[in-house]
Amino acid sequence: QQQVKQSPQSLIVQKGGISIINCAYENTAFDYFPWxxxxxxxxxxxxxxxxxxxxxxxxxxxTISFNKSAKQFSLHIxxxxxxxxxxxxxxAEASGNTPLVFGKGTRLSxxx
Amino acid sequence: EPEVTQTPSHQVTQMGQEVILRCVPISNHLYFYxxxxxLGQKVxxxxxxxxxxxxxxxxxxxxxxxxxxxxxxxxxxxIRSTKLEDSAMYFCASNEGGWSYNEQxxxxxxxxTVL
Numbered sequence: 001q002q003q004v005k006q007s008p009q010s011l012i013v014q015k016g017g018i019s020i021i022n023c024a025y026e027n028t029a030f031d032y033f034p035w036x037x038x039x040x041x042x043x044x045x046x047x048x049x050x051x052x053x054x055x056x057x058x059x060x061x062x063t064i065s066f067n068k069s070a071k072q073f074s075l076h077i078x079x080x081x082x083x084x085x086x087x088x089x090x091x092a093e094a095s096g097n098t099p100l101v102f103g104k105g106t107r108l109s110x111x112x
Numbered sequence: 113e114p115e116v117t118q119t120p121s122h123q124v125t126q127m128g129q130e131v132i133l134r135c136v137p138i139s140n141h142l143y144f145y146x147x148x149x150x151l152g153q154k155v156x157x158x159x160x161x162x163x164x165x166x167x168x169x170x171x172x173x174x175x176x177x178x179x180x181x182x183x184x185x186x187x188x189x190x191i192r193s194t195k196l197e198d199s200a201m202y203f204c205a206s207n208e209g210g211w212s213y214n215e216q217x218x219x220x221x222x223x224x225t226v227l
Contacts, residue, residue: 031213032213034215036218041220042220042221043116043203043205043218043219043220043221044155044203044218045218046215046216046217049213049215051213089154089155093213096209096210096212096213096214097142097143097160097162097167097207097209097210097214098160098168099145099157099160099168099170100147100155100157100216101157102154102155102156103154104153104154105154105155
């Protein structure tokens with residue numbers, strides 16, 4: 001019930017391609033869905049986040065698509081660059097100032 | 113830009129020893145968290161802290177763990193008697209609180225190695 005399932009575990013994309021990472025959840029109390037980016041040796045950093053009252057949010061090359069009825073959300077990275085190579089975590093939060101529940105992470109490698 | 117800091121960056125200890133991990137959250141933040149990440153696995157919640165008391169804890173946060181805010185800036189995680197399975201990266205996070213969702217800012221982590 002508290003899990004967030006993330007796929008794929010790893011992803012290799014050509015430079016300029018589209019990277020797509022998917023997440024699914026069961027707990028309908030989740031009301032906030034951030035994506036975090038983590039580089040080796042660093043802590044997770046917020047990349048983009050969405051509330052379920054919208055179906056899509058775009059910030060630069062990064063887009064979250066949200067399907068409330070299917071309880072799924074995904075991250076799309078357009079024009080992927082080698083500098084995007086990192087581990088990406090989806091997460092969910094049930095209400096403000098409460099713990100984040102993380103997916104298992106996707107290791108993205110963007111190759112030239 | 114304000115950031116969460118953590119010390120030490122790497123701690124090596126013997127099984128059964130006590131360790132204290134330290135964090136300095138962002139100064140105007142009100143909610144503080146500890147998470148851990150076992151190598152190659154997901155980030156897991158340990159405990160949250162607000163108004164000088166624990167607000168929520170996970171099943172991982174057993175009697176071996178404790179948290180404290182000894183002064184106006186530091187936030188510490190103590191593991192009383194470390195076990196091999198405590199080896200992980202420990203992240204401190206904070207957010208400013210308020211009525212709406214806001215970003216949890218993570219520190220760079222402390223890598224704990226228990227031998």
